[in-house]
Amino acid sequence: MNRFAALLDRLAYEPRRNAKLALIADHFRSTPDPERGFALAAMTGALSFRNAKAGLIRGLIAERTDPVLFGLSYDYVGDLSETVALMWPAPEGPARNEPPPTLSEVVTTLASTSKTALPRILAGWLDHLDETGRWALLKLITGALRIGVSARLAKTAVAALGDRDPDEIELVWPGLKPPYEELFAWVEGRGPRPEAIDPAPFRPPMLAHGIEDEDFAKLDPADFAAEWKWDGIRVQAAAGTLPDGRRVARLYSRTGEDISAAFPDLAEAMSFNGAIDGELLVLREGRVQSFNVLQQRLNRKQVTPAMLADFPAHIRAYDLIVADGEDLRDRPFAARRALLEAFVGSIGSPRVDLSPLVPFDSWDALAASRLDPASAAAGEDAEAIEGLMIKQLQSAYMPGRPKGLWYKWKRDPMAVDCVLMYAQRGHGKRSSFYSDFTFGVWRAGPSGDELVPVGKAYFGFTDEELGQLDRFVRNNTINRFGPVREVVHSATEGLVLEIAFEGLQRSTRHKSGVAMRFPRIARIRWDKPPGEADRIEALEVRLKD
Amino acid sequence: MRPDDLLQPTPRGLYCPPADVYIDPVRSVERALITHGHSDHARPGHGAVLATAATLKIMAIRYGENFAGTVQAADWGRPVTINGVTFTFHPAGHILGSAQIAVSWKGLTIVASGDYKRGRDPTAEPFEVVPCDVFITEATFGLPVFRHPDPAAEVAKLLASLRLFPDRAHLVGAYALGKAQRVMSLVRAAGWDQPIYMHGAAEKLTRFYEAEGIDLGEVRLVKAADRKALGGAVLLCLPGSMKDVWARRFPDPVTAFASGWMRVRARARQGGVELPLIISDHSDWDELRETIRETGASEVWVTHGQEDALVHWCGTVGLKARPLRLVGYGEEGEAEPADLAPASTEPAA
Structure with a gap:
């Protein structure tokens, strides 16, 4: 466990992909089976411990610490496992010289431990590990490593052990199970290639660069096609048939996580042999629903029939990567597009359709479509359009983010000046700073103008600005409600935040009657007196009836 | 008499009405008593300043000789009486010259401890427990998640990284006053005998530490050396300089940072730190509680x-306690790393 903990610790701080790769490969080289195999399983998300829930960990720490001190600590650290790892008190009584558990011991014990025996076993392990070991153990069993390592990266590190292509690992992967001894034996040249060719492996998607104003002068519109950028989730839908005739259909996220389990309705519709690059959307009566609606179907462990009926999932196809066993990635976009149109037609399912091209003859014409997608044939679906994708007609399908081939051109956000009202400490990357900000705009109240909250923003600022905002909150607190701080907000004192957002809807859940989509802090207006911030009327005029 | 009659929080800092003096005022005042040289406690422009000799020298280095109208050096343990109130300076163990100030009047003693730590540190006078009725304590790391590990083990991580990456320059972010010299001293204690390099902004203060008799081995200025040749060297940098162009000119640098905040992962990541070193000049949770108990104080102000x-x-534990909610402290010495550490180097999603 200590070696694995040290690896996770290093990975958690290492931002560079190549350095991460070197660290993981080094771990695989220097760690024996089955320890390294379980490490690989942990990084590819192949382990799950049904009985180890956050509630269990909360229970253990509650028996050992003051609840108020735990609450304050958790609020500060912003991560349950880390808080518990740091606060865990040294065991009472004489020190025992038992070695800390190995990763294999943890994995195999958890697989065979009843729910009732688990708390005692877990507490014993925590007693014998140091802060880093405790953190790694708790992260592992709660399934939230968050070390910036995708399954693909871990597999790439395996491939590096034997100069193999990561795609070769993907092909044999579905037939393998932790601790992957035959996989290591094969890449290290000590054993045969594992059987089981995957008919639906993940292939890393091609990504786009944001287009800059100065790019247009350099680009000839005749060399490019444009299509809508839908506000859903980019997916790869891969399907095929195993040698024994069984069908395989998988839906992968952009990073190669298999999210098929949450979308049985789509798996059924994926009757093809090939791989489509597209957007996962929810459609009701042919209309694309907002991202908020789609979100309600994500991350569900169980998908109920009601869910399936209320949130019908849909793939809107952008590109064709493989068709009937043929890899099309080296062909130009224009050729793939023609094949895609025929391919989608042959699937014949209402669940899979084609993302239409947006015709244009000049960048100005395209700009007009971007400004008003509804008039540019997007109709009522315009609300679900994030912007445009501009793709070079000759571009091969290249994994990663190659330069000069694909561009994204998002719609301009709307912006409004709001006054900071409340702040709360954030979680994750922003934890321990006041980083969740509630802001308001002015409206007429019974006793003069008053601020009414219109939204909450968690990002949009730089690390340096975060430090400044955090200090402003700490130095200008006028009230505390548990973890929430109310900061000074009058016409003359307080802080104005320029909030950018993507859309506005009526809301009965918000006091102000409006809800913002994707609000974030565009600028901190240290210069602006709060009395000059916007009024609710400025938002109401933008509401669509 | 209530303790508040002797010392009370004001927007300018802790005020002592009978003596008409402030302790560590954040704005300029007629008469100031200063606990230590960090800029959030020691500010220029006061009429008269009473502080330890080392603190006065630090203020002169930072603000120039005329940083105050008049200055008076306080000797360790020798009371100074102002309008019948006695003020006695005792070591706080935070940085060189750092003091706790014991304020006594009509049988009541309040200790304003400034910033303090209990762990061994050859670059600062060791903390002294001063019995008192009211103990005023900082709480920079006043949460049970903050337990500082043995600093020698933290420096061992740095030396291990130097062995693993002998071609990479190791940039260690540390505040110019106190932390930088402590890290140098720890690196020496761990057996590192090659020259240590430092950013020019730490030079005067480091030379001052050396002049006060603290042995830091051979410390060179970075600007004098060929940066390309500094692979495998230890470089003490100011937190602010780590995100500058300045820091990019070294061979494939490893970014380390020495601070108690490094205990919390998000804090280290927010600063883009690759090698966090949990080394603090403030008390951790255990030391805060131990110190409060040892003073015998029946009341604690935070x-x-x-x-x-x-x-x-x-x-x-049955002690009367209240927060003073003073504004303007905690900006230097152990400031929040996002203000000062390098910008995040996370790759685009």
């Missing part, structure tokens, strides 16, 4: 930091 948890703990 100045700045994570005051809520410490005030709560005092209540659980």
Whole structure:
């Protein structure tokens, strides 16, 4: 466990992909089976411990610490496992010289431990590990490593052990199970290639660069096609048939996580042999629903029939990567597009359709479509359009983010000046700073103008600005409600935040009657007196009836 | 008499009405007593300043000889009486010259401890427990998650990285006053005998530490050396300089940072730190509680930091406690790393 903990610790701080790769490969080289195999399983998300829930960990720490001190600590650290790892008190009584558990011991014990025996076993392990070991153990069993390592990266590190292509690992992967001894034996040249060719492996998607104003002068519109950028989730839908005739259909996220389990309705519709690059959307009566609606179907462990009926999932196809066993990635976009149109037609399912091209003859014409997608044939679906994708007609399908081939051109956000009202400490990357900000705009109240909250923003600022905002909150607190701080907000004192957002809807859940989509802090207006911030009327005029 | 009659929090800092003096005022005042040289406690422009000799020298280095109208050096343990109130300076162990100030009047003693730590540190006078009725404590690391590990083990991580990456320059972010010299001293204690390099902004203060008799081995200025040749060297940098172009000119640098905040992962990541070193000049949770108990104080005032948890703990052991909510401290010495550490180097999603 200590070696694995040290690896996770290093990975958690290492931002560079190549350095991460070197660290993981080094771990695989220097760690024996089955320890390294379980490490690989942990990084590819192949382990799950049904009985180890956050509630269990909360229970253990509650028996050992003051609840108020735990609450304050958790609020500060912003991560349950880390808080518990740091606060865990040294065991009472004489020190025992038992070695800390190995990763294999943890994995195999958890697989065979009843729910009732688990708390005692877990507490014993925590007693014998140091802060880093405790953190790694708790992260592992709660399934939230968050070390910036995708399954693909871990597999790439395996491939590096034997100069193999990561795609070769993907092909044999579905037939393998932790601790992957035959996989290591094969890449290290000590054993045969594992059987089981995957008919639906993940292939890393091609990504786009944001287009800059100065790019247009350099680009000839005749060399490019444009299509809508839908506000859903980019997916790869891969399907095929195993040698024994069984069908395989998988839906992968952009990073190669298999999210098929949450979308049985789509798996059924994926009757093809090939791989489509597209957007996962929810459609009701042919209309694309907002991202908020789609979100309600994500991350569900169980998908109920009601869910399936209320949130019908849909793939809107952008590109064709493989068709009937043929890899099309080296062909130009224009050729793939023609094949895609025929391919989608042959699937014949209402669940899979084609993302239409947006015709244009000049960048100005395209700009007009971007400004008003509804008039540019997007109709009522315009609300679900994030912007445009501009793709070079000759571009091969290249994994990663190659330069000069694909561009994204998002719609301009709307912006409004709001006054900071409340702040709360954030979680994750922003934890321990006041980083969740509630802001308001002015409206007429019974006793003069008053601020009414219109939204909450968690990002949009730089690390340096975060430090400044955090200090402003700490130095200008006028009230505390548990973890929430109310900061000074009058016409003359307080802080104005320029909030950018993507859309506005009526809301009965918000006091102000409006809800913002994707609000974030565009600028901190240290210069602006709060009395000059916007009024609710400025938002109401933008509401669509 | 209530303790508040002797010392009370004001927007300018802690004020002592009978003596008409402030302790560590954040704005300029007629008469100031200064606990230590960090800029959030020691500010220029006061009429008269009473502080330890080392603190006065630090202020002169930072602000120039005319940083105050008049200055008076306080000797360790020797009371200075102002309008019948006696003020006695005792070592706080935070940085060189750092003091706790014991304020006594009509049988009541309040100790304003400034910033302090208990662990061994050859670059600062060791902390002295001063019995008192009211103990005023900081709470920079006043949460049970903050338990500083052995600093020698933290420096061992740095030396291990130097062995693993002998071609990479190791940039260690540390505040110019106190932390930089302590890290140098720890690196020496761990057996590192090659020259240590430092950013020019730490030069005067480091030379001052050396002149005060603290042995830091051979310390060279970075600008004098060929940066390309500094692979495998230890470089002490100011937190602010780590995100500058300045820091990019070294061979494939490893970014380390020495601070108690490094205990919390998000804090280290927010600063883009690759090699966090948990080394602090403030008391951790255990030291805060131990010190409060040892002073025998029946009442505790908490100045700045994570005051809520410490005030709560005092209540659980039957001590009267309250937060002072002073504004303007905690900006230097152990400031929040996002203000000062390098910008995040996370790759685009």
